[in-house]
Amino acid sequence: MGGYILAIDQGTTSSRAIIFDAQMHIVAVGQKEFEQHYPASGWVEHDPEEIWSTTVWSVKKALSEAKLSASEIAAIGITNQRETIVLWDKKTGEPIQNAVVWQDRRTARMCDELKKQGLEEKFSRKTGLLLDPYFSGTKIAWLLDNVQGARKRAENGEIIAGTIDSYLIWKLTGGREHVTDATNASRTLVYNIEANDWDDELLEILNIPRSLLPEVKDCAADFGVTDASLFGAEIKILGVAGDQQAATIGQACFKPGMMKSTYGTGCFALLNTGEKLVRSKNRLLTTIAYRLNGKTTYALEGSIFIAGAAVQWLRDGIKVIGKASQSGELAAEADETQHVYFVPAFVGLGAPHWDADARGAIFGLTRNTGPAEFARAALESVAYQTNDLLVAMHKDWKAKASDTVLRVDGGMVASDWTMQRLADLLNAPVDRPIILETTALGAAWLAGSRAGVWPDAGEFAQQWKLDRRFDPAMEATLRKKKLAGWADAVSRTLSA
Numbered sequence: 451m452g453g454y455i456l457a458i459d460q461g462t463t464s465s466r467a468i469i470f471d472a473q474m475h476i477v478a479v480g481q482k483e484f485e486q487h488y489p490a491s492g493w494v495e496h497d498p499e500e501i502w503s504t505t506v507w508s509v510k511k512a513l514s515e516a517k518l519s520a521s522e523i524a525a526i527g528i529t530n531q532r533e534t535i536v537l538w539d540k541k542t543g544e545p546i547q548n549a550v551v552w553q554d555r556r557t558a559r560m561c562d563e564l565k566k567q568g569l570e571e572k573f574s575r576k577t578g579l580l581l582d583p584y585f586s587g588t589k590i591a592w593l594l595d596n597v598q599g600a601r602k603r604a605e606n607g608e609i610i611a612g613t614i615d616s617y618l619i620w621k622l623t624g625g626r627e628h629v630t631d632a633t634n635a636s637r638t639l640v641y642n643i644e645a646n647d648w649d650d651e652l653l654e655i656l657n658i659p660r661s662l663l664p665e666v667k668d669c670a671a672d673f674g675v676t677d678a679s680l681f682g683a684e685i686k687i688l689g690v691a692g693d694q695q696a697a698t699i700g701q702a703c704f705k706p707g708m709m710k711s712t713y714g715t716g717c718f719a720l721l722n723t724g725e726k727l728v729r730s731k732n733r734l735l736t737t738i739a740y741r742l743n744g745k746t747t748y749a750l751e752g753s754i755f756i757a758g759a760a761v762q763w764l765r766d767g768i769k770v771i772g773k774a775s776q777s778g779e780l781a782a783e784a785d786e787t788q789h790v791y792f793v794p795a796f797v798g799l800g801a802p803h804w805d806a807d808a809r810g811a812i813f814g815l816t817r818n819t820g821p822a823e824f825a826r827a828a829l830e831s832v833a834y835q836t837n838d839l840l841v842a843m844h845k846d847w848k849a850k851a852s853d854t855v856l857r858v859d860g861g862m863v864a865s866d867w868t869m870q871r872l873a874d875l876l877n878a879p880v881d882r883p884i885i886l887e888t889t890a891l892g893a894a895w896l897a898g899s900r901a902g903v904w905p906d907a908g909e910f911a912q913q914w915k916l917d918r919r920f921d922p923a924m925e926a927t928l929r930k931k932k933l934a935g936w937a938d939a940v941s942r943t944l945s946a
């Protein structure tokens with residue numbers, strides 16, 4: 451057995467496999483995109499078979515690129531798009547229908563109904579979440595009620611449910627393990643984050659049989675062994691965490707008060723609050739950052755649904771850029787005297803507004819407005835939204851904005867212009883590390899430390915190295931004016 455660790459990062463748009471050596475350096479990557487299905491307005495689905503085939507393809511690709519055999523891999527760590535849910539047949543492994551993705555809004559009315567019954571406080575107290583279609587619970591209920599025969603099959607114990615980590619482990623172990631980890635469980639809306647168990651009362655409200663759900667383990671634990679027929683030898687699965695929690699670990703945010711923000715399709719900021727479960731009074735989420743050796747560390751989370759997706763819209767929607775990397779250059783050419791605000795509520799707004807029905811809007815257009823001002827407004831929208839999250843976090847965590855250092859990662863942080871504007875509008879420093887594969891790194895650390903080939907948290911934290919710090923440089927009055935303009939634009943975009 452070699453000291454290599456394989457991280458599987460199953461994301462919203464692609465599946466990736468990354469092999470790290472014993473020194474925590476990347477030696478090979480396999481990656482494959484898969485199809486997004488939009489069967490109705492606001493609905494988003496993935497084909498689980500495609501999630502599985504692209505994952506297997508990526509692992510095989512990474513192994514062949516690295517010229518390694520499966521027997522040289524000490525352990526696998528899995529990280530995944532969170533909340534997305536699959537129901538599948540226990541005997542055949544066949545999904546009962548496509549996975550319902552985290553972005554999917556089909557249960558908005560169900561959530562409204564539960565809110566009308568006065569149940570949001572109960573769900574929030576027990577799970578740390580809110581009644582929004584984002585989370586898995588109402589998606590499971592919808593599948594049981596709407597896929598023909600599903601409820602009967604569930605009652606007969608023929609089908610089971612899981613988030614993507616759980617589905618992948620089931621497939622990887624040849625149907626031997628139905629398990630998940632505490633971070634993924636904490637996104638389902640039926641997991642009690644204080645009791646650390648599925649919650650019978652919430653399961654009853656949503657009419658979900660407990661037998662459908664996987665066993666919940668620590669993030670570093672024995673999750674099973676891959677079937678030898680898949681990659682040529684058995685490999686132990688020793689680490690699992692949802693992708694935003696894995697990025698928190700990969701950014702070495704192990705101490706209370708440390709915060710990371712990941713800018714991929716969406717943006718997710720997590721603040722480590724330690725063993726203390728902080729209840730947000732400002733519409734943020736309380737979630738499990740990680741659970742190690744039976745000890746839970748909590749986080750406050752702000753979730754924004756559109757970040758890099760706004761750059762994709764500049765490229766594929768209004769076609770003002772040819773590739774994502776041109777967005778910063780174009781924004782830098784914008785006329786600073788024009789105040790254009792773009793609220794990218796393509797799929798509603800996440801934290802702190804939680805408005806499923808809001809849709810995108812642009813304000814402040816003049817005859818001189820052109821592609822550069824659109825690009826700047828799109829990139830600035832990401833910074834303004836992050837600021838809204840941080841303002842809410844500072845109220846809940848009682849910290850000053852000036853005391854905050856934000857560690858960033860994800861595809862968008864390649865843009866220097868965006869990172870500088872982020873620091874300017876937050877009025878706080880923004881730190882970009884050298885290793886940007888923080889999500890995979892976090893999953894690899896869980897597996898590698900459990901396997902005994904990677905160091906403990908303290909030593910691991912020392913490998914975090916700064917690439918560049920962006921210090922705030924915007925004049926205070928301009929910043930104030932811009933933030934007020936954004937607040938006005940958002941208030942005009944909200945649905946009610």
Ligand SMILES: Nc1ncnc2c1ncn2[C@@H]1O[C@H](COP(=O)(O)OP(=O)(O)O)[C@@H](O)[C@H]1O
Nearest residue numbers: 714715758759761762774775860861862864865
């Ligand atoms: N140089 C860049 N400037 C701005 N945005 C970028 C740049 N490079 C990539 N992006 C954006 O980053 C996103 C991809 O980031 P990634 O972390 O791979 O996302 P995900 O894991 O959600 O698929 C895309 O939405 C893309 O538009």
Ligand SMILES: O=P(O)(O)OC[C@H](O)CO
Nearest residue numbers: 461462531532552714715
């Ligand atoms: O797959 P990503 O990187 O877009 O992350 C999705 C989040 O986990 C959704 O909560």
